Amino acid sequence: MQHVAGLSGARAGAKAAVEVRGLSHVYAGRDGAVPALESIDITVPAGRFVVIVGPSGCGKTSLLMMLAGLRAQSSGTILIDGRPIARPDPERVGVVFQEASLYPWLTAVENVEFPLALKHAPRGERRDRAEAMLKLVGLEGFGSRHPHELSGGMKQRVSIARGLVQDPPVLLMDEPFAALDEQTRMTMGHELLRIWGETSKTVVFITHSLTEAVYLADEVLVMSARPGRILDRITVDLPRPRTYQMMATEAFGALRERIWGQIRTAP
Amino acid sequence: MSRPSPRTVRRLIGILILVLWEAIPRLGILPELFIPPLTKTLHVLWLDRAIYAAALLVTVYEVAVAMLIACGAGILIGSVVGGVAGVRRLMLPVFSSLYAVPIVILYPVFTAWFGIGSESKIVFAGVYGFFPVMLSTAAGIRTIDEQYLLAARSMGASLPQLIARVVIPASIPTVLAGLRLGGALTIIGVVVSEMLTSANGIGYLVTKNRTTLDSPRVFAAIIVILALSVVYDIAVRYIERRTLVWQTAGRGEAARRAARPALPAQAAA
Numbered sequence: 001m002q003h004v005a006g007l008s009g010a011r012a013g014a015k016a017a018v019e020v021r022g023l024s025h026v027y028a029g030r031d032g033a034v035p036a037l038e039s040i041d042i043t044v045p046a047g048r049f050v051v052i053v054g055p056s057g058c059g060k061t062s063l064l065m066m067l068a069g070l071r072a073q074s075s076g077t078i079l080i081d082g083r084p085i086a087r088p089d090p091e092r093v094g095v096v097f098q099e100a101s102l103y104p105w106l107t108a109v110e111n112v113e114f115p116l117a118l119k120h121a122p123r124g125e126r127r128d129r130a131e132a133m134l135k136l137v138g139l140e141g142f143g144s145r146h147p148h149e150l151s152g153g154m155k156q157r158v159s160i161a162r163g164l165v166q167d168p169p170v171l172l173m174d175e176p177f178a179a180l181d182e183q184t185r186m187t188m189g190h191e192l193l194r195i196w197g198e199t200s201k202t203v204v205f206i207t208h209s210l211t212e213a214v215y216l217a218d219e220v221l222v223m224s225a226r227p228g229r230i231l232d233r234i235t236v237d238l239p240r241p242r243t244y245q246m247m248a249t250e251a252f253g254a255l256r257e258r259i260w261g262q263i264r265t266a267p
Numbered sequence: 268m269s270r271p272s273p274r275t276v277r278r279l280i281g282i283l284i285l286v287l288w289e290a291i292p293r294l295g296i297l298p299e300l301f302i303p304p305l306t307k308t309l310h311v312l313w314l315d316r317a318i319y320a321a322a323l324l325v326t327v328y329e330v331a332v333a334m335l336i337a338c339g340a341g342i343l344i345g346s347v348v349g350g351v352a353g354v355r356r357l358m359l360p361v362f363s364s365l366y367a368v369p370i371v372i373l374y375p376v377f378t379a380w381f382g383i384g385s386e387s388k389i390v391f392a393g394v395y396g397f398f399p400v401m402l403s404t405a406a407g408i409r410t411i412d413e414q415y416l417l418a419a420r421s422m423g424a425s426l427p428q429l430i431a432r433v434v435i436p437a438s439i440p441t442v443l444a445g446l447r448l449g450g451a452l453t454i455i456g457v458v459v460s461e462m463l464t465s466a467n468g469i470g471y472l473v474t475k476n477r478t479t480l481d482s483p484r485v486f487a488a489i490i491v492i493l494a495l496s497v498v499y500d501i502a503v504r505y506i507e508r509r510t511l512v513w514q515t516a517g518r519g520e521a522a523r524r525a526a527r528p529a530l531p532a533q534a535a536a
Binding site for chain 1: 418419422424433437523
């Protein structure tokens, strides 16, 4: 999987895929204004895999919603692929949610087609595209199943396929594997890296799992408790492709420890 | 000997009831005035088949129009009440309380307004069936998984697309549960109003024959009403099965949540 490093290297000179400058967010709570996010600056070069970790309620999901154009920030700018994002734009940003949020009344392939159907893409074309995405996520031949006939891991695969179907440069993932059991979660992490390698997307990934963070990331951003700030940016310089064996290495443990130290001492 | 399946037991109980229905009056355990034997009841039903068929036609017509009113108005108003927060806060408590009122007390008023013909039955049964349809539609729309809407928005859905592609399909199970109950109530509404004040319909045949102490003909009418309800139930089940392929396995968590009718809580409120 050398080409992955090559790709991100080639794109390194290009403009950032995700650029957040001076972002703050305040929402109206019951007892007045509550600061949720405070002066967040993030630059994600194209093709990079960035993981955000932080305590519950630190606003990382809110941040992701803002990156997706689903929620407006109080101040600061967000540039996706060089342009501001005022509303959801599935051609620039695909989103994968914690609950696979597939529509139970649609089959797997119809779920993947959904964003294309919204754009009234020709039926044959969108079916071909959706089938190709299902193949990419390792679900060839499962297109006619309904979500209730799929396992948790398979549902998230469909959800990833749906996020990628319009070929957006950026994929946002909000704790996509949190509801899965440990083994499935490990497999899905591995699969995600494979898919990422084959598509060279820019990924912003939120998780609670430090192991998952170190295993997946090029860079880990550690957020503080509310109001959420970026406490630390940790570059994960473990070689790619990542392997399960790496989790047992000293380097892996040291990175994990450093992140844990940040979160534990976070005010 | 292995334990018989519940299905077999159910059938046996059904057969037992029919046998007792025949045997109890024949053996003189209860007078025929209370329970006429099954065969005698079926015999008069056959003899008077023209009368019963004509009455059934009237009843079915009233039920059909009342169902149209109940379902149409129920879905329409339920969507507005469920979908628009302001209207919901204003109207839902009112509708929920009205649901608990025995609307049958209004029937005499309806006969004064609409006469004792079909119109008063249709209006009464329509109002009667309207409430569960309207309340479950409102509940179905209000309880849609937020994630469904968020995901659709992230994929660039406009408001009309959200409604057509997410809100409507996601609320179908709850709406269908309401339609099933509402439809059953319109049948009850029509039959009860026919029994109260009428000159036609199956309910009228029950009342008329009871005043002349003609038990077999009363029970014949009851059998016809039972048949009508059973046919209705089979039809609704069929529609539900056809529409809800995706939740028949009952494993989809979201589907199960969506399918759970919120009516009992509503009615209690």
